[in-house]
Structures are given as structure tokens and as C-alpha cells.
Amino acid sequence: MARRSDHSSQQITDMTVSWVQTYLSERCAENLSLRQVAKAIGYSPGTLINHFGSYGMLLLHVNASTLDQLDNAMAQGNVIGRDPGALIINMAKSYLAFAEAHTHAWRLVFEHRLSEHEDIPEWQMKRIDRLFTQLKELLKRVNQAASETELEQNARILWGSVHGITVLAVDDKLFSPVDTPNEQMVETLITHYLSGWCTGSSQKQQGEML
Amino acid sequence: MARRSDHSSQQITDMTVSWVQTYLSERCAENLSLRQVAKAIGYSPGTLINHFGSYGMLLLHVNASTLDQLDNAMAQGNVIGRDPGALIINMAKSYLAFAEAHTHAWRLVFEHRLSEHEDIPEWQMKRIDRLFTQLKELLKRVNQAASETELEQNARILWGSVHGITVLAVDDKLFSPVDTPNEQMVETLITHYLSGWCTGSSQKQQGEML
DNA sequence: AATTAATTATGAACACTGTTCAATAAGTAT
């Protein structure tokens, strides 16, 4: 058999990504394979490799769509006007909730690494950067006197921390004898951290609220 | 060929684990395979499966040894007597430093998951628990009035947070335009969090220092 | 309309993977 043109290039990409996405809603990525995907969408393995470059690149496209979904989910709770601390907590909770709801897809985003020679495309970096920009803006409102450098640093610390709790929560490695809901953990984390930041030793004055 | 008894059961385990460990000091686990390990230690793949149960179980033994090393590395900085806040920061820095020095081994610990039916043996859980116990004791010294529940919760939040920054640091996903050393990030995290915890709204009195 | 050129999907082949299992040799007990 040969050239078919049943579907456009975009369509193949979409079919692939969306099928993998629904697969990941039930099974984890480790049990998935290029050949399964190929069979599922009715093309040969070779075709998919032609299309995406490699299986790894295919998964990267899946990750892109996951990050879009995540971004979307987090935009929901982010209403303008309320106090920034509460908004940050909202963001974090959305992050956690998304990870717990899309365990396999979410894990794939952070565990998938390309092989040596292929490096992360910038359309992927951009998606990650959106998170920081939002967070930084909120942090600025929390502590208006903070320098750009300080905001940058704190955004990373805060995101990293929430991410850490999320990773462990998703893997059930946070087994607490006293079972506190994970949501409350990120809340406690953020309130304590922000309050410590604003009243902190070598810090400037505080922003609205807190 | 058949039974050889060149090595005892323990020796085979040790040879395997230590060879994989040195492998991981340069290459990552994804490029490793049961067959490579088998060839390296001079046994057949089947023998290793008989021994460990599965390749996954083999890797679990490697993870155990990694956790032992980690535990050892963290014990170094943990000298009794100094103020608990500084000690917690030391712990966290050791954690980060270890992860950065043993990237591949460390990643394997947190990314390796057994298949459906095999569940994590308790000799693995115990190793993870050691961390918490240490941390909880230090936290108790920071805030002596804190309840057991509160200590438990805060130990998890704190460890999760440090873990998160570490994960991202190891994966170079913490790309900051302003490049703050990662060490300083965990320090800032902990100081702010602890100070926020002790002076916090619904909190008890504070402990020694801070 | 007929011919050529460019494109695209393919199946077969390749070198690998973890795992199973009958055959077999070595060690132990009778």
C-alpha cells in the first residue's frame, strides 16, 4: 500500500494526540507503545515516525496538549480582584487537582525526557513559562516592594514546592498516618511561606493584605 | 551449562547492585537493560530473573542502596546541638546535593514504579520513613508546642517542597533568567516557611530560636 | 491527455527488550 491522503498532516497529529490522551486517562504511559498507537489510528508505525520524528517526539506533542489542558484548568480559578494570596492558593489547588485527575498524562509531562541529541522545542518552553508569568504577577501584588529578581526567585521556589507535594501526592508517596487532604497541605504551605516572606528578616514592606 | 556456585546469593545481589550503581553514575537508567546487567556480571538474564523476581525488582534493590547512600549523606550534616532551623536547612541541602551528584540513581528512585501486582516491599517504606522521623524531631524543636499531627503534616509539606525543587533542579526545569543557586532556593524556602509557621495565625508558641 | 517528478505510506527486516521454560549440570542427602 502507499500514499492515502485520507487525513491531512494536522488531522493525523490530532487523531494521535487525542487517542493517546484518552488512553492515558485509564492506563499509564509505560504500557503504551508506538505500535499500539499506530494500530489504533489505522496507520503504520513508520508513518508516525515520519510524522513526529520519533516516538519520543510524539509523546512530546501529547505533553503539549496536556500542558494546554492544565493551563486551561488553572485559568478557571484565577478571577481578577480577590486577594492575591487566595488566588495563588487557588492556582496551586488547581494544579494539584489537575494532576490527580490526569495522573498518567501529568506524570508523562515530567518524566518524559528526549534522547541526547534532540532538545526541548521552544513551543514547549513557552507553555511552562505561562505558569511563571501568572504566578509572578500575583506575587507582585502580595509584596509590591519586591524586586524583579526576588519575584523570579520566589515564583520558582513556590512552584517547585507545590510541584513537589503534587508529585508525591500523585504517586501516593505522601502516606501520612494522619491523613490530611492534599489540598490542605498546599494551602498550609503557601500561607506559611507567604507570611514568612512578607514579615521575613531581610525583606521589604508588605503588599495588599496578609 | 548449569549450576556454578561461583558466587553466593548475596554476592550476586551485591555484584549486580554495585555494577548498576556505577553504570548510573554516568548513564541514565532508561538506556540500561536486564541483558546488559547480565552480561556485565557474567550471568544469564534468566539467572537474574530467578534471583530478583523481575527486572523491576532488581531495580528496586538498586533504589534501596541509593536510599541508603542518601541516608548516609544526610547524616553527615546533622550534628546535634545547633539550632534546629539550620539543621533542617542542612538536611535539605544535603538532599539537593545528593540528587545533583547522583542524578540518574536518584531519579530512578522516584520514577521507577512496579507493575500492577507487585507492591512496594516494606523494607523500602522503612527507608523513606527514616527521613520523616529525623525531620519531625527537628520540627519539634523548632516549635515545641506543635501537636504530633501538626508535626506530621509539616514534615510532609516541607519534605515535599524540598523534593519538588530538587526534582526540577535535577531536570534543569528550574531555568531562571536570574540564576540563583539551587542551594539558596531551598534555604529561602525553609526560612520563610518556618518563620511563617511559628508566627502563623492559628499557631501555638514558638520553640528555640527563630 | 500523457509523462514525469515529488511526495507519502508501507511492510519487511533489524537489533533490541523482559520473560518463560525444558534441559542439564552441579551440589547434597540417602
Added chain:
DNA sequence: ATACTTATTGAACAGTGTTCATAATTAATT
């Protein structure tokens, strides 16, 4: 010396991602 148990194996199995010549379809050119 015989029987039994145990450890190790190679071959086979079903699977993996990737390569590539082959072939078929579309597009461009005569």
C-alpha cells in the same frame, strides 16, 4: 553409588522503536 534437590542456562516468544527500499498516489510539466 544412587536419588533428590537446586541453580544456571540457551533457545524461544512476543514485544519494542527505528530504518529503508518499494510502491502507490498526487502534483507538476510537457
